[in-house]
Amino acid sequence: MAKFLSRRSYRVGRSRTGLGLFALVPIKKGTRIIRYWGPKLPAKVADEIDNKYMFEINSRWTVDGSIRRNTARYINHACKPNAESDIIGHLILIRAIKNIAPGEEITYDYGKNYFNTYIKPIGCKCGSCETRRRAERAEARAKARAAKQRAARKAEKQKTEKRKLPVAAKSSPRKAQSVKAVSVKSRAAKPRAVKKKASRPLARAA
Known part of the structure; x- marks a missing residue:
């Protein structure tokens, strides 16, 4: 027995x-x-x-x-x-x-x-299966957090780039106006230089 x-x-x-x-x-x-x-x-x-x-x-x-x-x-x-x-x-x-x-x-x-x-x-609710499921759930949560963090970083990067774009757009007209003003001054100075050169021969004739 x-x-x-x-x-x-x-x-x-x-x-x-x-x-x-x-x-x-x-x-x-x-x-x-x-x-x-x-x-x-x-x-x-x-x-x-x-x-x-x-x-x-x-x-x-x-x-x-x-x-x-x-x-x-x-x-x-x-x-x-x-x-x-x-x-x-x-x-x-x-x-x-x-x-x-x-x-x-x-x-x-x-x-x-x-x-x-x-x-x-x-x-199955045995110990080994429960342990495996807990590990799988923890891994899934970790992946979800990583994906959320990547999305947040991407959104922040796009937001930063959008903030930079208007500044560049506003600076362009000012630069264009400065270049135009310099050009106008240059054109206005040339006639005065020509008048001085034309007056010298008259002084010698006297």
Whole structure:
């Protein structure tokens, strides 16, 4: 007969997914923690029952783990679990695959079929998936902030360039007027110089 930890080694408590099973004592890697048990049903009968606690032993038999006395039914799924299920004959055993600290939730992988049917449609809430989603959200926020900062710098640059353009436009007429005034003065000075040169021959004749 397979030996398991006593019931004082774990407890049912609140988890991020509802209820879960938590270690009360240090559990070493390789320890058989608990048995998943319930009525054994023929596969054809089990297929007709809509029950999330059905655990398939083989192609012929399935265990209905929905009974309240099956404390192992509170163990939640995790994509990176600290335990796994072993099937020995018609027994389903939950075994630690890592050292589990007191207070840590005990988890195992429910398998691809269960995941795709029940978990994937609503989103996995296990620790590793939550960590990944937090990292993705943080990355998205960082990208959004960077894009906002780039847009602000671009808008400020365009605003600065617009402020410079009117100054250049106003200075052009003043420069044109100055050039025109210099030209007028030059043209006005030339006739006076010609008159002085014309008066010299008259002085010599006298």
